[in-house]
Amino acid sequence: MRDEVDAVSRALDEAAARDARTAPAPARSAAKDLETRHLYPTYRRPDLVFERGSGWTLWDSDGREYVDLLGGIAVNALGHAHPRIAKAIADQAGRLIHCSNLFRHSMQGALAERLARLSGLPRVFLCNSGTEAVEAGIKVARALARARGEPARTDLVALEGSFHGRTAGALSVTAEPSYRAPFEPLLQGVRFVPPEDVHALRETIGPRTACVLIEPIQGEGGVRCLSAPYLAAAREACDAAGALLLFDEVQCGLGRTGWWFAFQESGVLPDLACVAKPLAAGLPLGALLGREETAAILGPGSHGSTFGGGPLACRVALEFLDVVEEERLLERVRATGVRAVRAFRGLADRQPAVRDVRGRGLMIGIEIDRPAAPVVDALLKRGWIVGSCRGEVLRLLPPYAVPPEVLERFASVLGDLLNGEPS
């Protein structure tokens, strides 16, 4: 085992030391070999090994350069190797990385205060991922109903096309059957309704509904933006039935749309909101945010996390929020998003293979007339990293400071590719 690990690090070092262009593939094949033998095969990965990045550029072990328009699935919002993030990590690592949640450090309160001010939701629970934030939200909703003398109010309502995570609770409100099937039975009392159907929502929410979970922009569900009237109708239906409204902003939140929270554009405030992906600029950190009334029921010992809200992650999250503010990135995301969507709509006008262009800010979906996965692979071969979702949708979640010209260049590369022109 030890030898194998050493062999990989040696191979990586050697590859890095060689001239980038002529470096052969030992790092690639050694990494692949070990993964194939020892990892659970839960991911389908291309044959390359990333070694470093800067801004929206990544380099692999062969020295090849890639434009990263996926940003680690909405995580690397400040791009790779941002100097202020690298400095904050190094500095905090030399002071205090972890002290457990049994003790206080100075940054949890500071981060909670910042998130409360930005969201309008004053209570914060810190965890390590999006799925844990959703899990905490489900627990809060059920515990609150019970504390109010309604123990039968345990049902959950979510949308078709939803993605809320992979733990048993969050998976129960994730619609995709192939994600759920191997693990059933999941939580009981979950109903899925079609998005934008106000009638179905009103019919389904009732006296047994603890919580309604909605992504204001569905990410895995194909970059689908829910309308402000629909979100407002969900708010009204929840108020009428005494249910909590949870907005899952793990993917669309924290500046991705050009707003701190996507729900702010709609003017609808939820009872609970989940954030995670970009929060600590690549370190694991998630948060459940809630209205004051949702907090008192969870006393000491009722919920917890060993790692959640540790000093290192909180320090980096504060730095992330500072950088977004000081570099005026929300304005930049809005402006770049407008130019990108214009470029992609222009492409759609010339290229019938592009069926639809959707999104807000730098959360963009391009629906094409064929399976997206082979197109994603072909783009990768040409040095462009994008994601796919819902089968035929290309998904872009680039770093906030990506220049609009890069996205315009991508539009033309994609046009050539869909035309079948060689790179």
Ligand SMILES: *Cc1c(COP(=O)(O)O)cnc(C)c1O
């Ligand atoms: C990614 C995602 C999650 C799950 O987050 P993890 O950090 O992977 O656990 C939950 N909800 C949405 C909307 C997401 O995009």
